[in-house]
Amino acid sequence: MKLYYTSVFIIxxxxxxxxxxxxxxxxxxxxxxxxTKLRLYEVDSSKTIYDTTYLAPFTNLDYVxxxxxGTCYFSADHYFYPNYWGYPTAPQAIPQSIDTIAYNNAGNxxxxxxxxxxxxxxxxxxxxxxAFVTGNTMRIxxxxxxxxxxxxxxSITDSYYERSTP
Numbered sequence: 001m002k003l004y005y006t007s008v009f010i011i012x013x014x015x016x017x018x019x020x021x022x023x024x025x026x027x028x029x030x031x032x033x034x035x036t037k038l039r040l041y042e043v044d045s046s047k048t049i050y051d052t053t054y055l056a057p058f059t060n061l062d063y064v065x066x067x068x069x070g071t072c073y074f075s076a077d078h079y080f081y082p083n084y085w086g087y088p089t090a091p092q093a094i095p096q097s098i099d100t101i102a103y104n105n106a107g108n109x110x111x112x113x114x115x116x117x118x119x120x121x122x123x124x125x126x127x128x129x130x131a132f133v134t135g136n137t138m139r140i141x142x143x144x145x146x147x148x149x150x151x152x153x154x155s156i157t158d159s160y161y162e163r164s165t166p
């Protein structure tokens with residue numbers, strides 16, 4: 001009988017450790033984060049061009065929310081443009097837009113963001129989204145490498161967020 005209780009205790013302990021570990025793998029990112037800054041720029045071979053930083057207008061509709069099931073929601077209410085000829089010089093207000101995306105934990109406060117069941121990309125453009133979490137701040141970096149990662153051209157968006165809820 002003592003062996004039975006010991007076995008039950010060990011199994012229950014193993015299950016609780018496994019469930020705690022699984023629940024905590026994304027704990028750094030889970031919650032709602034409000035956008036505080038946006039930087040748009042391009043890198044052409046070795047130089048940065050069209051560097052544009054926005055500190056406003058960010059509202060309570062500019063956020064990203066990560067859930068424990070591997071889903072995140074991006075909400076925005078403005079279009080932002082690079083400092084480039086032909087583009088508007090100020091952000092353009094739009095109705096709230098919410099996109100549903102997925103993410104995976106890559107370790108050390110880094111999360112890969114992707115569109116699940118994304119169709120084949122026939123255009124040849126290579127794009128990546130990565131979230132970097134440090135305490136109550138996060139930077140999400142979107143890179144469009146142009147036709148390939150070896151083209152020497154990158155269009156980069158860095159979005160900065162602060163945690164608003166755990």
